[in-house]
Amino acid sequence: MEERSTTRSVSDAGVPVRRRLRIGDLTLRGGTVAVSLGLVVLLAGLLVVLATGAAPALSQLGLSFFTSRQWDPVTNHFGALPYIYGTLVTSTVALVLALPVSIGLALLLNEVRSKWVRNPLTVLVDLLAAIPSVVYGLWGLFVLAPALNTYLAPFLARTLGKLPVLGALFVPTPAVGNMLNAGVILAVMIVPIITAVTREVIATVPADLREASLALGATRFESIRMAVLPYARSGIVGATMLGLGRALGETIAVSMVIGNGLGISASLLAPGYTIPAVIANEFREATSTGLQHSALLALALVLVVIALVLAGASRLLVRRSERGFR
């Protein structure tokens, strides 16, 4: 269509109109296509390079890479279980803390009509997302962790720590860095992303549904519970997955407050270690002989595959939710 309309324009030099126009169009189009393909190549290259680097460790260690607790550069044996465990625990804590806050905040921003409340709140939450992770880490190390260790940890040990099963999570330890600190910092960091995606989804809930429920006499709470949340459910699951992906991959802030301890402890008040943290700490010191670099690249590969799958699934869920399927 457009192609035809452009070829009708007037020639100002001796060059045939059709040819000159097509060269310009083809160049721009070809150039942008090539660069766009470059982005796809970048993703493919990332996976190939990491897989190539990871191959020696994965082929020599096999499944024991994922199940062994021994991580020892001296004996050249690398088992990543403590890191996998620490990553899962801290991310779970982060989600448990961040989800109610994020969904509550997203609902609030949708319910409140006054722009004097909504705009500042939106800006503040967006700024939370802009804070560099090393600043979160610095604040976590010198302000948050001492406060949590002095007030929250003893309180949790005294109260929840006395419960039969749940108590195992809150056995006190003298460690300064622990998994609870890391979980709390992560929670603060993923609130903006979960809130933003949840808001996006809630905004697409048809107004008729809200109005119909209110017209039938529902209170605001009932209307949210019966009309908004069911409609937005799969989108909220998508938002959660995106938040989880962020939490799994966060490096610097976590490594500064988690204590970097190589044990597997049930207690959240004990030190832990995560996959990104061990990559950050050991990568530069690793020697070129032995499997250490390869093992660290294998961890990076595991991390990125999980993060990309979560991001992809999240995108599909959010899009489906926005189109109104359930």
Place this chain on the structure above:
Amino acid sequence: MTARKAASTLFMGALWVAGLVAVIPLVLIVYYVLLKGLPAVHVGFFTQTAPPPGVPGGGMSQAMWGTGLIVGMATLISVPLGVLTAVYLSEFGRGRLAVGVRFVAEILLSTPSIVAGAFIWALVVVAMHSFSALAGAIALTVLMWPIITRATEETLRLVPDELREAALALGVPRWKMVLRIVIPTAGSGILTAVMLAVARGFGETAPILLTSLRNDFLNTNPLQPTDAVPLRIYNYAQSAFPAWQTLAWGGAITLLGAVLVLSIGARLLSDRQQRRLG
């Protein structure tokens, strides 16, 4: 009946609490960074380089120049790539290729930053046998390219189709329409995208840690290991010397200031843009 109303009031109250809980950390972080960072900031902080262990004074000038070098190169690489990808998606992209590219751009936004560092270490640092500012810039490009693409595509889509149709109806070729009408109209939106990406680049620690390493001295050679402000904060925060910890807070106030100014500036620009086009 009253029980239902009470439940509703209680629920709305809980939403307000959630809003408050979400904002408190921001206030606390800014407060403590100002409180502990301001005493560290003086003229020497911006002119001197890293002090030896245990010696008071010193500054972060080598890290600031290093951050400028690394993020500057990353911006020069990622802006053209990001904008061209966005132009493809918004002006030409149809069919499977466009759907695929858009999906790749979206999921690349979720690449853990440490993974970008490990990838570029294996690709560039190993090949060049040296950590370098250039490797750091390429690692940041992996993160900044999708950010610029996403934000620029959004802003290009705000350009009214009437403008495009008017240009084409006057006989302007498509490529000229894109370069002379669409991109200038979206100009401040593209600037917003770049500012957001630069803010991200300033703050990233993990990718630079694995690619640019560190340097106690000022370095302007892109092929040598180079310092950066977030790297310094990370190293100093974990040291035992109070003087170094003070410097870390000084670095934090500089970094947070730069990032917040860029983010708020980007927001003001994009609000203005949306009012103008929407």
